Amino acid sequence: MAVILKAKREVVGQNVLKVDGLPLATGQPKFTLDMDLPGALVGKILYSPYAHAEIVSIDTSEAEKVPGVACILHYGNVPRVPYTTAGQGWPEPSPYDTVLFDKKVRYVGDRVAAVAAETEEAALEALRKIKVEYKVLPAVFTVEEALAPGAPIIHDEEDAEGIYDAKRNIAAAVDVPIGNIEKGFAESDVVVEATCELPYSQHAAMEPHCVIAYFDEDGRLVIRSSTQVPFHIRRVVSRVLGIPIHRIRVVKPRIGGGFGSKQEIILEPVAAALALRTGRPVKMALSREEVFVSTRTIHPAKVRVKLGAKKDGTLHAIELEAILNTGAYGAHGGTTLYNVGSKALPLYNKARNLRFHGKAVYTNLPVAGAYRGYGANQGFFGLEIAMDMLAEKLGMDPIELRLRNHIRTGETSPIFEKLGEGREGKPQVIRSCALEECLRIGAERIGWYEKRRNPRRKGPWAYGVGLACAMQGSGITGVDMAAATLIMNEDGSFRLLVGATDLGTGSDTVLAQIAAEVLGVPVEKISVYSSDTDFTPFDKGAYASSTTYVSGNAVLKAAEEVKRQILEVASEILEEPAEGLILAGGKVVSERTGREVSLSEVGHRAFYVANQRQIAATASFACPESPPPFAAFFAEVAVDTETGIVRVEKFVVVADCGQPIHPKLAEGQLEGAVVQGIGHALYEEMLFSERGSTVNSTFFDYRIPTVLDVPEIEAILVPSDEPTGPFGAKSIAEVGIDGPVPAISNAIYHAVGVRLTRAPFTPERILAALRTKDKERKG
Amino acid sequence: MRLRGVLRFHWARDVDEALSLLRAYEGKGAILAGGVDLARSARTDIEGLIDITGTGLSYVREDPKGLRIGATTTLSELLFHPLSREYAGGVIAETLRLVAYPALRNVATIGGATVSAHPWADIPTMLVALGAEARWRNEEKEEKASVEELYKTQFRGIFREAILLELVLPHWDGVFVFEKIGRNAGDIALLNVCAGLGLREGKIAWARVAVGARPERGERLPWLEEMLLGKEPDENLWKKAEEEVKERIKVGSDRRASGEWRREVAGVLVRRTLARAAGKAVK
């Protein structure tokens, strides 16, 4: 557990310049594809045109004749090793239901074959010339169809492991009762129920998935990839291709955004296999359309929430049911499912009677995976709309209802123990929670009480305000481990080597700040390197809101140890015990005599003069608990009652992420997440043809928010002090996406009195709801 | 990133050269203006690209017939041209501001927009409402027709052998306005409306209303225009127009929006644009 330094902080809490900011702003070639490898082949993938089919035969003879084609891979010529594309710690809780290439395809966009050729043109021509004979099978496109008796079985292969019930297309299932739910509802004075639906949507990171695989001069496989999980890639590629781990090196350069889409091991094994087969470097870059069609999506979900409360507003019973569509493969299906309950339910811990149950169901649609929020956004969508309904029924202010029920410092929830990462969790007590303050500040900033009382109306435009609360975690309890290596140079500067994968979030900067604070130097004295499996110690990767907390704690420990070593050398020079020495301002000062020695002197002595050694340390941190950040979201919307258009006018998000190490970066995480959430609320939905193919696979038709869609956003940090976090910090990256969808729905309800429970809230849906309401009123 | 199959690129010096090159390719050549549509296309049948942006067709002028806009004038050039700002109550700027984004408008041409005439596009709706005339030339002769008439023909065939030279927007004694609804900012239209009115002695002297992206290309609503003639412009009239549109307009569904929604909202947009145009015309 981390030590809280009580000294005044010089670096932590400051908005230092992002360590990679200027290189990025000047366009340095830092991304995966910015490296030119002479002689690299171009890898391309042949995708299934059918949602469900058996491959009867593949004939590559014509394709091989295309000049420049070096290699074609398909199920007939690669080893069959079941694995999961989910980049998770070993053993992965996700089912092993994927192989490199299969005899069967399970969605439009499933991979059938891969080609490596001298040029893109040659590769594409070869793809066109691969003759595949398919036996088309009946397909299922909804969870209901997939669960119906007699439905086609999507995973009928013998060698899959870890599927909950393959015959019924259930990838994972959960049913956790606590107390007595039936009795709970019977004893409640008021009961409400909401069913909410989140459709298919995609991360839409600006950089499409890409990878370069090659063998270095020692014959070792190097994979340079835009990934959130370099160490998991190394492990999985090793297993799938039978290359020992020590013969593989995975390099993560800068990443053009991930949001979970790159916590998935999709292209790397294919590129590695092509490189292995040809002995040549292979470069693979997906087009935007390929990203849409073949990579990963959010878990579409139907979430039903039933709440029972006493007259005074105290929750007495909560039932949460989540049916997730995991698509054709089960990556992250079970873990996302568990998260719906484990993240949403503890927030209102006053209810004694709980039940969380649900399924992650296979369908013949694109594969769902990790997506920022990771189940929490699905859970809070349902829960926070139900809370709004409950408040209305009780005649209580929605803020008041939250205040009455939300978890506080020193409290716990039985859910922590019952629900973990696709399995049981660990008990946990909340050590920091400033949600009450978040709600108070947010209400003030949006003008809550005034606007709730007197909703505005201007011509056809009706205005309303709504709110939602949410919490997330900081890493995965009992699963996540991160390590950091800190090395001192003789001039008193440092190298910080971390496996943590900054994917644009600024974690390199945050980790450098933590080290700099302990070592009493400015951030510029610390060169951060992330990540390279050859040079940086293990880190689980960037997911589950873990980097600041888990990797940050590892850096803190390493820095403490390096500090100890520095003081040791300084004590030799100053000839007095280390206890009386202070490390600050780039030097070590004796408290007793005032004599000082610079870090450069310390470094030079340790390297060259006496009692020589390398001042360095590696430390690791395994996540003993996962302190949740909390957030309150307030949306003000305007609804055009004649067209159904919704404009978000103002959005206030107030979050408790413990002590923010870098407030500006933390705000940036909130702002980005909120805008992504606004996208989910208003625009984003992947659409499919009757045959199951993605039809809006371009930004022309899959709309994400533009700068003109963004309302006035206020992102406010309310610091708490998390005793287990590095310098009191908790996570911030995900929690911001959990609230916008329900907050906007609740605001629409306040504005026009219709409850939108199916996202996105398009003009079409809003107008239809308004017309239904008109009819009901008249009829 | 390339258009496959292209063997040659020509910078035509004048329209004659472009036309003779076009003929020489026997159907395998393509006229290239801004090129943003061609570059996005998946066509593989084009061997020669004939760039016409250097043929002297980039201009905006005014004469008694109206505003003359050369086909290769970019949308930005047109948007910021002083003549277009004054034209028909500023409708050109109002429309073009809502077309894509600046970097596209810097390249895309009015001619390209007229010829590609995407059904969801805004520019065709505006041109049809304004009664724009298109002038084009093939190797034999020069021809002209209103854009509205042109769109009723197999106009794409015409421009396989011809070059659009200019658009002539007639002078109007009155005001046009334009509105569009997209899914979000920067989107193409789910529905767009361009409406214009002229007032004489407090009565409507002429009216033109075109509705596009329904999801078919913008067309006028002659029955509505007739209904408006001679009436006093007031709220009741606009309400009536709305009802009429909801009753009679032809709309359809696509994946962007349903016909039902389009029907209702077309009525609303027509009412709003007419009211706004009348307000501006009075001023």
Place this chain on the structure above:
Amino acid sequence: MKIYFELNGRPQYVEVEPGESLLSLLRRLGMKSVKEGCGTGECGVCTVLLDGKPIRSCITFAPKVQGKRVTTLEGLGTLEDPHPLQRAFVEAGAVQCGFCTPGMILTAYALLQENPAPAPYEVREYLVGNLCRCTGYKKIVDAVLLAAKWKREGRWR
């Protein structure tokens, strides 16, 4: 075919394919700041300046730059001597993953040349075609306004 153009102030006489995109050409010439996010003109990460005006290099045929001036982010400033706009983006926290940044900065540069004192909504209208999935745009608009302020103060032209 060979074309002649000026790239970041330096003359280029290079071989291009007639159907090639400018994006492909520029990356071949080592201008790796020019990114590809969609290839179809819909995201803006490939934005470059053509005779000072922003265009989308992915949907511009390379031969079209014949005789013209092309500016990529490499031509604006360097790591050692960054342009004030580049500094402003870093200071304002407008760079998260940085993939949209080159296109954003070049577009903003063109805006500030046209309009040295843009109102916030003018900045937003100008940037509407440049998508960013990380930042939520707020700090990007802040950065442009900060750079504009510096420009008005005479810190750059």
